[in-house]
């Protein structure tokens with residue numbers, strides 16, 4: 001493959017930095033691959049780079065309809081997306097912040113509202129919207145996707161000197177990956193994975209993180225939020241899949257309410273799940289002093305190679 005696959009969107013909680021740790025839990029063989037909280041898809045693209053999906057197919061889901069709409073258009077209407085993105089990149093090079101605000105308020109939000117009024121059909125997500133989403137993501141503040149109470153995208157412009165807006169080679173490679181016959185893109189709630197995952201499949205869960213402390217409020221950045229109840233539902237889904245013989249991998253925060261669901265938890269242990277804490281860096285915090293190393297919880301029923309005596 002000419003271009004190394006990687007996410008073409010920036011995403012809060014994107015997992016590129018945690019990949020070396022997560023790779024230890026990729027199972028030796030993968031039936032179908034499921035990623036119910038796909039975001040920018042760092043693990044999906046990494047598995048493809050390593051030729052680990054092997055034609056068994058992948059189901060990528062997220063409850064962000066725009067994200068899934070954008071992936072479908074990049075997959076199946078790349079030429080139209082590129083044709084709309086190119087002038088945006090040129091205009092941004094000339095007008096920067098002013099261009100961002102105009103695209104966000106006078107073009108993206110009205111077109112998105114019209115699409116939603118027509119029923120928010122993902123097969124009809126316009127290529128122009130997908131292009132604008134990529135543009136706003138590459139140039140907006142920290143790659144956030146955030147909407148206000150009226151559902152309008154309201155992320156402020158970022159401060160980038162020369163943001164890379166149009167990466168034709170990467171988008172072409174990602175398009176081929178997203179449009180390949182075994183790949184399905186779903187707008188869904190994560191627990192739907194229970195309907196489909198079978199023994200031998202591999203599911204990677206990367207939910208929005210619960211805040212570790214009252215000040216580190218990650219949920220504010222993740223749309224409608226992910227409650228403690230959602231975390232409990234997620235734990236039951238992970239346990240049920242592990243009992244079925246599905247290979248599961250979960251990254252999550254070490255907040256006490258979350259860690260308690262997996263560390264020293266009898267149901268989790270009985271289902272064969274182990275939990276470890278690993279150092280991780282998060283970039284959501286705009287305050288550089290709070291950006292230091294934090295821990296992340298990694299839960300899986302796959303034995304890493306050293307534990308299995310392979311290394």
Ligand SMILES: C[S@@+](CC[C@H](N)C(=O)[O-])C[C@H]1O[C@@H](n2cnc3c(N)ncnc32)[C@H](O)[C@@H]1O
Pocket residue numbers: 011012013014015016036037038039040041042043061062063064188189190191206207208209222225226
């Ligand atoms: C931490 S991000 C995933 C980041 C991803 N691993 C990456 O590399 O970019 C969590 C994702 O879960 C999605 N999400 C939030 N609540 C959800 C739900 N109930 N069901 C499915 N997806 C959800 C968010 O839209 C977001 O894209």
